[in-house]
Amino acid sequence: MNILDRIVSKKKEIIAESKQRISQSELRSLPYYHASTCSLRKSLIETPRPVGIIAEMKKASPSKGVLMEDYQPTVLFKKYKEAKVEGISILTDQEFFQGSINHLLQIRELTETIPLLRKDFIIDPYQVDEAKGYGASVILLIAAILEPSQYQELYLQAKELGLEVLTEVHDQDDIQKVLKDFTPEMIGINNRDLTTFNTSIQHTHQLLGQLPKETLLISESGIHSHEQVETLSNLGIKGVLVGERIVKAANQVEAIYELVGKR
Numbered sequence: 001m002n003i004l005d006r007i008v009s010k011k012k013e014i015i016a017e018s019k020q021r022i023s024q025s026e027l028r029s030l031p032y033y034h035a036s037t038c039s040l041r042k043s044l045i046e047t048p049r050p051v052g053i054i055a056e057m058k059k060a061s062p063s064k065g066v067l068m069e070d071y072q073p074t075v076l077f078k079k080y081k082e083a084k085v086e087g088i089s090i091l092t093d094q095e096f097f098q099g100s101i102n103h104l105l106q107i108r109e110l111t112e113t114i115p116l117l118r119k120d121f122i123i124d125p126y127q128v129d130e131a132k133g134y135g136a137s138v139i140l141l142i143a144a145i146l147e148p149s150q151y152q153e154l155y156l157q158a159k160e161l162g163l164e165v166l167t168e169v170h171d172q173d174d175i176q177k178v179l180k181d182f183t184p185e186m187i188g189i190n191n192r193d194l195t196t197f198n199t200s201i202q203h204t205h206q207l208l209g210q211l212p213k214e215t216l217l218i219s220e221s222g223i224h225s226h227e228q229v230e231t232l233s234n235l236g237i238k239g240v241l242v243g244e245r246i247v248k249a250a251n252q253v254e255a256i257y258e259l260v261g262k263r
């Protein structure tokens with residue numbers, strides 16, 4: 001069983017438990033479920049930076065273990081806001097990343113204008129309602145863990161709720177799957193091979209030519225230097241999703257400026 005299989009298997013158990021605690025109709029009565037959301041796509045298109053940054057909040061990961069002992073999302077939020085990030089990715093998976101859906105809510109209560117990505121392994125419509133109810137503006141749909149019909153169902157549900165969707169691909173099979181019926185609004189190319197955990201931004205370069213021009217392209221994982229960001233910008237990438245480099249920095253504001261410049 002690879003890491004994604006293990007995550008998905010655990011996720012099914014967690015979703016079943018969550019449904020016992022709070023029903024889907026209860027999620028639909030949460031205040032943010034009916035609130036309007038801000039647009040990550042717009043924020044990335046309109047940024048004066050050559051490439052926009054989606055700064056990630058994560059305490060730990062399967063590949064790197066604990067990244068930040070004293071992990072406080074609200075403290076990180078102040079830094080990300082000061083650095084004027086174009087979006088924030090919040091890990092809500094508890095078992096493998098030590099995140100929580102409550103972290104999303106905590107941050108949503110601090111901002112109405114910074115787009116918030118619910119970063120999780122979404123496989124069930126319950127999680128889309130949950131994302132909206134807890135204040136997300138965008139959800140991540142990972143092609144590798146979804147059947148084409150499931151992908152389409154979750155995508156359409158998100159759009160009906162006014163959420164945006166970041167579709168994650170890692171290889172040609174993923175690309176074929178997500179381009180089957182429609183063009184996704186934003187595609188994230190994951191540079192991390194989840195079987196080996198190796199990352200290489202060359203991966204973005206290799207897949208780029210197979211993606212439609214009208215989709216907004218984001219490069220994810222293993223981005224640590226301004227040089228890499230410049231390379232990605234020259235390839236036409238509009239956003240970079242960065243976790244480890246920022247979370248582990250002594251000064252997160254400086255780390256973001258170093259990567260993408262001040263604005």
Ligand SMILES: O=C(O)c1ccccc1NCC(=O)[C@H](O)[C@H](O)COP(=O)(O)O
Nearest residue numbers: 061062063064220221222223242243244
């Ligand atoms: O990072 C992992 O170990 C991992 C393992 C299994 C599934 C997903 C995983 N990472 C999620 C991500 O996509 C990253 O958190 C994100 O792209 C940021 O990456 P990085 O800048 O390298 O921290």
